[in-house]
Amino acid sequence: MLKAHYSFEKSGVFNPKQVFYHLSIPELFEHALQKKEGILSSTGAFSVLTGAYTGRSPEDRFFVDDETTHNLIDWGKVNKPISQEIYERLYAKMMSYLQQKDVYLDDAYVGTDPKNRLAVRFINEYAYCSIFVNNMFLEPNTQELQSFVPDFTVFCFPRFKAIPGIDGVRSEAFVIINFKEKKIIIGGTSYGGEIKKAVFTVMNFLLPQKGVLPMHCSANIGKDGDVAIFFGLSGTGKTSLSADIERRLIGDDEHGWSEQGIFNFEGGCYAKCINLSKEKEPQIWDAIRYGAIMENIYLAPDSRQPDYTDNRYTENTRVSYPIEFIPNALIPGIAKHPQVIIFLTADAFGVMPPVAKLTTEKAIYNFILGYTSKLAGTERGIVEPQATFSVCFGAPFMPLNPKTYAQMLGKKISQHGSRVYLVNTGWVGGPYGIGKRIDIDYTRKMVKVAIDGTIDQNGYHEDTVFQLLIPNELPGIPNDILNPGNLWNNHSDYANEAQKLKNRFDEVMKKYLPL
Numbered sequence: 465m466l467k468a469h470y471s472f473e474k475s476g477v478f479n480p481k482q483v484f485y486h487l488s489i490p491e492l493f494e495h496a497l498q499k500k501e502g503i504l505s506s507t508g509a510f511s512v513l514t515g516a517y518t519g520r521s522p523e524d525r526f527f528v529d530d531e532t533t534h535n536l537i538d539w540g541k542v543n544k545p546i547s548q549e550i551y552e553r554l555y556a557k558m559m560s561y562l563q564q565k566d567v568y569l570d571d572a573y574v575g576t577d578p579k580n581r582l583a584v585r586f587i588n589e590y591a592y593c594s595i596f597v598n599n600m601f602l603e604p605n606t607q608e609l610q611s612f613v614p615d616f617t618v619f620c621f622p623r624f625k626a627i628p629g630i631d632g633v634r635s636e637a638f639v640i641i642n643f644k645e646k647k648i649i650i651g652g653t654s655y656g657g658e659i660k661k662a663v664f665t666v667m668n669f670l671l672p673q674k675g676v677l678p679m680h681c682s683a684n685i686g687k688d689g690d691v692a693i694f695f696g697l698s699g700t701g702k703t704s705l706s707a708d709i710e711r712r713l714i715g716d717d718e719h720g721w722s723e724q725g726i727f728n729f730e731g732g733c734y735a736k737c738i739n740l741s742k743e744k745e746p747q748i749w750d751a752i753r754y755g756a757i758m759e760n761i762y763l764a765p766d767s768r769q770p771d772y773t774d775n776r777y778t779e780n781t782r783v784s785y786p787i788e789f790i791p792n793a794l795i796p797g798i799a800k801h802p803q804v805i806i807f808l809t810a811d812a813f814g815v816m817p818p819v820a821k822l823t824t825e826k827a828i829y830n831f832i833l834g835y836t837s838k839l840a841g842t843e844r845g846i847v848e849p850q851a852t853f854s855v856c857f858g859a860p861f862m863p864l865n866p867k868t869y870a871q872m873l874g875k876k877i878s879q880h881g882s883r884v885y886l887v888n889t890g891w892v893g894g895p896y897g898i899g900k901r902i903d904i905d906y907t908r909k910m911v912k913v914a915i916d917g918t919i920d921q922n923g924y925h926e927d928t929v930f931q932l933l934i935p936n937e938l939p940g941i942p943n944d945i946l947n948p949g950n951l952w953n954n955h956s957d958y959a960n961e962a963q964k965l966k967n968r969f970d971e972v973m974k975k976y977l978p979l
């Protein structure tokens with residue numbers, strides 16, 4: 465449907481040439497192809513290059529600092545404050561850029577739980593960003609569309625670039641959230657991740673105020689209705705491990721935990737594709753078809769065949785597809801309280817056990833600590849795994865004090881008796897460069913026994929450095945893998961590295977303890 469004179473705002477500031485309102489996916493594909501935003505791959509997925517910023521750029525993300533947010537946002541973290549004045553100037557420039565341009569407008573919900581969802585209007589410069597929005601968020605029905613009143617509006621204009629130094633931002637790319645005006649402006653980057661993670665940040669700000677815990681986690685559900693959630697920073701395995709042929713997918717990245725249970729914020733998935741194989745990740749492989757969007761994946765020039773091993777544009781290659789593309793996904797993504805919680809950490813030092821059980825106290829400690837690695841390509845400038853402490857396994861997107869989220873999580877774990885495990889999807893046998901990343905088949909086995917509870921059968925022993933409970937034995941997994949020190953060539957090197965990391969943990973936690 466073409467709404468040529470869609471009135472965005474009563475002020476009449478906007479004067480786009482044409483407003484394409486809620487186009488169908490085939491229409492959007494047609495537009496994106498005609499405008500040469502990308503090409504069709506041999507799989508039928510639309511393939512785009514998202515430019516210089518192929519991953520997250522935390523230093524380009526800001527909140528407008530005002531009375532709405534000032535006492536709530538934890539300014540010590542990744543995103544930085546920016547003044548209303550700087551925002552207004554940039555916003556006005558963006559609006560003047562928008563004059564007489566075609567725009568794509570989509571109204572969508574974020575949150576499968578009607579009581580806790582956000583109504584968001586997306587205004588995009590690119591047709592393919594509109595496909596991304598269609599894939600990733602929830603489509604209102606006809607009646608809901610007619611009475612749709614946005615709680616937030618997102619403007620995404622990748623070709624509009626800021627001038628650092630003049631515009632008060634740090635590079636030509638920027639993502640600014642203005643809670644007072646309920647707007648998000650994105651410029652200079654067309655990485656789809658910025659759209660979804662900016663909206664996620666808004667949910668993470670608003671939901672705790674309604675008593676709902678927002679979580680950077682994936683979720684799935686077993687045949688008996690048992691729910692498992694997987695927290696983890698980008699690249700640690702949320703998407704890969706929650707896509708499990710024996711369980712139904714609830715969502716791959718963002719959920720809320722309310723008094724009723726958990727709910728997905730999204731309606732689609734955003735999977736990493738580097739080294740993707742049909743054998744190891746069959747569900748994701750099969751989801752790459754017409755309707756999906758590939759970002760930064762190299763296609764052979766003649767055959768347009770994707771090469772998932774090629775990282776010439778970035779390691780952070782992606783595909784976005786509607787959750788329906790995963791067979792047997794749970795739709796809508798609403799389920800009861802999780803019985804099992806898994807913290808995914810990618811340890812680049814090779815000293816954390818591949819799986820350990822956590823007491824509630826240790827769970828909260830590890831949640832706040834958020835020890836993991838930034839994996840190559842997930843942030844600008846990251847070319848190899850780099851140790852990081854990302855509170856709540858999602859520091860760039862969690863604007864409130866981490867204690868807010870941690871206290872809510874602790875209460876929920878105790879209330880619902882959830883069992884908690886730490887799973888290291890990172891390096892074993894030595895640090896990055898010497899050891900190797902643990903085989904995903906082993907990780908899947910560990911996740912399986914953690915979820916079905918058989919992990920408890922042979923008891924645990926305590927690791928002396930981190931005081932984590934390591935299973936004594938697990939069927940189908942060599943014992944050496946369970947105990948990180950055993951795979952190192954030199955045990956004292958292992959002991960030194962492990963102690964060094966533990967000392968860093970203690971330093972970081974000084975800031976937060978007691979809760």
Ligand SMILES: Nc1ncnc2c1ncn2[C@@H]1O[C@H](COP(=O)(O)OP(=O)(O)O)[C@@H](O)[C@H]1O
Nearest residue numbers: 698699700701702703704736889902903904907
């Ligand atoms: N042991 C492992 N466990 C999980 N993922 C692994 C493992 N080894 C390699 N990988 C790869 O790491 C990436 C994990 O990415 P993804 O699941 O998209 O992370 P997230 O959803 O947390 O951002 C995938 O490319 C996956 O193939």
Ligand SMILES: C=C(OP(=O)(O)O)C(=O)O
Nearest residue numbers: 520657697698699717734
């Ligand atoms: C989209 C992102 O997150 P994730 O890798 O967790 O999907 C991102 O950090 O850019």
